[in-house]
Each structure stands twice: as structure tokens, then as C-alpha cells.
Amino acid sequence: MSLPLLVAVVTIGIGLIVAAIHLTGGSRRATIASAEQAIDRFREDFPGEPVGAVRLTRSAETAFLELNDGRVGIVHAVGDRFLTRALTPRDVASCSRAGETGLSVRLSDFTFTGGNFDFADRQAADAVAALLAPARIHAVEAAR
Secondary structure, eight states: OOHHHHHHHHHHHHHHHHHHHHHTTTTOOOOOOOHHHHHHHHHHHSTTOOEEEEEEBTTSSEEEEEEGGGOEEEEEEETTEEEEEEEOGGGEEEEEEOSSSEEEEEESOTTOOEEEEEBSSHHHHHHHHHHHOHHHHHHHHHHO
16 A cells, blocks of 8 residues: 555544544533532532532533532533542642632642632632632631
């Protein structure tokens, strides 16, 4: 087989594979439609966990859930799947404001290091910042 023909066959083959993956939903991005969906998805991995308030990001890719004992739940879209975490105070390396409605969160979990999260309004960003704030984290640790 000549080299140009081999290159053409490989190129067409790769193109067909990419198209098949795209057409079967492989490039679809997951989103969180509501607080109820976030709670349901979180409870798949943490059954029976009592959940308080839920705050969704503007992009609907991440939800922060208020849990008991000073913990915070996260449901985060990764591709077409969801990652869930129940963060303890020690898991939060830093949390700082990024604009009026944004937060920059760094976690000590190497599988999910955090990110920049933008909320629909300042109140939601303030609520999540309060959940992840260093002063609150130290108070929870002192109570234990």
C-alpha cells in the first residue's frame, strides 16, 4: 500500500470515529438543571446525607451543598459525568473572591483541585464563601 493511500485511510478512519463519538453523545456536557437534581446526584454517592441549602453556579456545572458538621458537598460536571465530594474543613486550601459574583476555591484533594466559580448573584457567592471561609473552618475544627 502506498504511503499517501495509507495516510488517507488513517485520516478518514479517525474522522469517522470522532464523528461517531460526537453523534452518539460522547461530546455532550453535563449540567445541573436544579437544586433537586444536585441533591439526587449527591445522594447517589452519599446516601441518606442530610442536605441543607444548595447553591448553583451560573454555568450550571457546579453545585455547593450545605451539609451537617461544617462539611460542604460539591457536585461538579466533568464531561458528561458528575464528580461528587463531601469536603471537610481541612480539604479547603483557600477560598477568595473573584469579582462581585465569583469565587476562587482551591482544594487539597489532588483529584479535584477546585476552580473558579461564578454565581448568578452576590448573595449566592457570599453564602458559599461563608461556608468555605477560613474563620468558619477554624471554628468547626475547634468544636471537634
